[in-house]
Amino acid sequence: MTCAACVNRVEKRLARIEGVRATVNLATGRARVSHPPEVTAQDLVAAVERAGYTAELPAPPRPVEDGTPPGGGGSPGREESQRLLITALLSVPVLILSMVPALQFRNWQWLCFVLAAPVAVWGAWSFHSRALRGLRHAAATMDTLVSLGVVASFSWSAYALFLGGAGDPGMRMPFSLLPSAGGDVAHIYLEAAVGVPLFVLTGRFLESRARRGTGEALRSLAGLAAKDQLTGVTSPDIEKALLSRHRSSGFGADTMEMTGSVRISAGGTLAMSPFDVSVMARTRTGWEAGDTVPFVLHFRHSAPVKVFAVVVRPGG
Structure with missing residues (x-):
């Protein structure tokens, strides 16, 4: 996208x-x-x-190792940066020779054709492949326009060189901002065949770098939302404990909803009460007001934490 x-x-x-x-x-x-x-x-x-x-x-999240954040391994833009660099090295001479008549030497157009061929095929291959994929699904995108422009300009230039007289050794092509009709020699447009993919690849490379930076910032912010989860509670004094959460229907009726885990924000605290997160348990023995009951809180990533709860009378 x-x-x-x-x-x-x-x-x-x-x-x-x-x-x-x-x-x-x-x-x-x-x-x-x-x-x-x-x-x-x-x-x-x-x-x-x-x-x-x-x-x-x-992909499932992997643990952080050696201080490297998840997804931080490797260089996601290495292939596109190499493609851009090679395309630029091949395209710049073509652009200069095509647009500066004073630098055009004998058979310069054939050198430009040799340099432009890999750009039009390999350098613009990502546009060609996505354009073909879109056409199979009756969809036209920006890649379709770029691919058509490259194919049209390179194909016409090949025709002009081999059949239109533009391949003569002494041919010179003047630089003009406006198209002109007529003439005995067909014009070549190799500068368009290399310039369009070069500039679009440059723009997408810069856009990709900006998007990766934005994506990393968004993922870092999302990572601050919840660092751990309470997954269970055990105690030697109870047979089974279930985590529950208080829910209000808004019509004067409240319910207790069972939950498998409770998120805990980074640096936050976990408060348990009948009106928020609580533990529903079946006791092994009877409890009296003032008794201390040991509990062990189990977390998804952190070590278990032992806490003590004091038995109080309802409403006390």
């Missing part, structure tokens, strides 16, 4: 599945999807692929 139109297209494609609601975040490149049980993850991935994009399930 490269723009808001891509986000909108993916969300609409997912929304076509009955009962599915999706929100796509362009900065992180992820989608949050709410779907009924009968809709599988494979169905959702297939829907995204039908829109002309690729998708995969998020």
Whole structure:
């Protein structure tokens, strides 16, 4: 995905599945999807692929090692940076020779053709592949326009060089801001064949770096929300303990809802009361007011914590 139109297209494609609601975040490149049980993850991935994009399930979080944050290994932009660098090295001579007539030497156009060929094919391959993928699903994107522009300018230049007289050794091509008709020699447009992918790749590389920085900042903020979870309570004085949470219906009726875990914010505290998070337990022996009961709190990531509760009379 490269723009808001891509986000909108993916969300609409997912929304076509009955009962599915999706929100796509362009900065992180992820989608949050709410779907009924009968809709599988494979169905959702297939829907995204039908829109002309690729998708995969998020990898499970791995523990932090050697101070490296999750997802921090490797360089996600290495391939695109190498492609941009090689494209720039091949394109700059073509742009200079095509736009500065004083530098055009004998057979300069053939040198430009040799330099432009890998750019038009390999350098712009990401645009060609995404354009073809979109056409298979009857979708046209910015990649389609870039691919068409590169193919048209390079194909016409090849025709002009081999059949249109532009391949003559002494050919010179003047620089002009406005198109001109006529002439015995067909013009070549190799500067367009290399300039379009070069500038678009540069823009997307800078955009990708900005998005990765934004995504890392968002993930860092999300990581501050909840650092651990209370998953269970045990005690030698009770047979079984269940975590529960107080719920208010808003119509004068309250309920106790069983919960498997309770989130605890970083640096926060956990308060237990009948009107918030509490423990429902079956006792082994009778308790009297003032008795002290030991409990062990078990957490998902932290070590168990031993606490003591004091028995009080109802309403006391």
